[in-house]
Amino acid sequence: MTNTAPIRLLIVGAPGAGKGTQATGLAEAYGVPAISTGDIFRENIKNGTELGKRVQEITAQGQLVPDSLTNDLISDRLSQADVAPGFLLDGYPRTVGQVEFLTSVLEQDGAAIDAVVQLVTDTDAVVERLLKRAQEQGRVDDTEEIIRHRQEVYLQETAPVIDVYASRGVVVEVDGMGTVEEVATRILDALKAKGLEPRN
Ligand code: B4P
Numbered sequence: 001m002t003n004t005a006p007i008r009l010l011i012v013g014a015p016g017a018g019k020g021t022q023a024t025g026l027a028e029a030y031g032v033p034a035i036s037t038g039d040i041f042r043e044n045i046k047n048g049t050e051l052g053k054r055v056q057e058i059t060a061q062g063q064l065v066p067d068s069l070t071n072d073l074i075s076d077r078l079s080q081a082d083v084a085p086g087f088l089l090d091g092y093p094r095t096v097g098q099v100e101f102l103t104s105v106l107e108q109d110g111a112a113i114d115a116v117v118q119l120v121t122d123t124d125a126v127v128e129r130l131l132k133r134a135q136e137q138g139r140v141d142d143t144e145e146i147i148r149h150r151q152e153v154y155l156q157e158t159a160p161v162i163d164v165y166a167s168r169g170v171v172v173e174v175d176g177m178g179t180v181e182e183v184a185t186r187i188l189d190a191l192k193a194k195g196l197e198p199r200n
Contacts, residue, residue: 006086007032007196008111010093012162013119015150016126016133017176018183022119023090025184029198033082036090037070040077060140062150064094064157071101078105086114094158099165115194116165117187119176123151 007030011019020036027034041059044052051073055065064070074092077083093099106112127147134142141150165171172190176183188198 006084006111007199008086008106008113009088009191009196010113010116010165011088011090011119012116012158013176014121014123014126014154015147016130017119017121018129018180019090019119021180022117022184022187023088026117026187027088029188029200030086030088030196031199032086032088034088034090035074035077035083035092037065037073037092037094038090040073041065060146062141062146062153064153067095067097067101070094071098074098074102075105093161096160096164099161113165113168113170115191115196116162116171117191118162118171118173119183120173121176125177127151 009026009030009032011023011026013019020038023034023036038059041052041055045056045059046052051069054069058065070092074089078087089102093102103112127144130142130147131144133139141147162171172187172194174183174186174190178186192198
């Protein structure tokens with residue numbers, strides 16, 4: 001049976017857990033756009049936009065961008081035509097305030113999140129991954145000090161997000177350690193087990 005109802009997915013995990021890495025293939029499998037708030041901020045910083053100027057220092061320090069800015073950005077992005085088949089949000093929501101906002105935006109259309117893929121990883125291993133990325137890509141927020149700070153921010157601000165979705169019964173825990181391919185297979189298997197069949 002072909003599933004034509006919109007599919008709304010989130011991918012969450014600590015910085016370096018592999019969210020952005022897995023998001024592309026996962027979005028392709030479900031025929032939905034992958035929307036990364038981190039990518040949108042970096043693009044704006046690169047292009048020197050007003051938004052970019054406002055978030056440059058915040059992201060470089062590994063702090064969270066204020067909810068008001070992030071929520072506006074997402075509300076605008078979710079009103080675009082390409083999200084008709086659904087979406088995969090990568091890196092959003094990252095605070096309980098963002099969860100409340102997203103929930104109310106979706107409720108206006110009688111919709112809700114179908115599944116939250118939680119990538120479970122080991123802190124030291126993800127710090128290593130990000131230090132490797134620092135050598136390859138030179139991201140300003142990938143110094144060891146800032147990476148450790150981002151892990152702290154994740155535990156304080158974003159771990160409670162998972163609790164909210166867990167209470168709604170939509171969290172799918174996936175082991176994020178192993179190769180990129182192994183993790184991708186585990187994610188698809190876990191979503192299929194939840195009755196969410198890929199479309200491609
Ligand atoms: P993000 O862009 O979300 O940064 P990230 O947490 O580091 O994740 P990313 O997706 O890039 O990396 P991944 O784990 O895939 O956010 C950046 C900043 O933007 C935040 O600190 C914050 O300031 C701001 N921001 C974004 N969203 C926000 C929001 N909603 N509210 C407020 N502020 C927000 O991959 C990491 C590395 O691991 C890669 O090099 C990859 O190659 C490697 N890797 C992945 N999987 C691997 C595997 N299985 N094995 C080995 N290496 C692997």
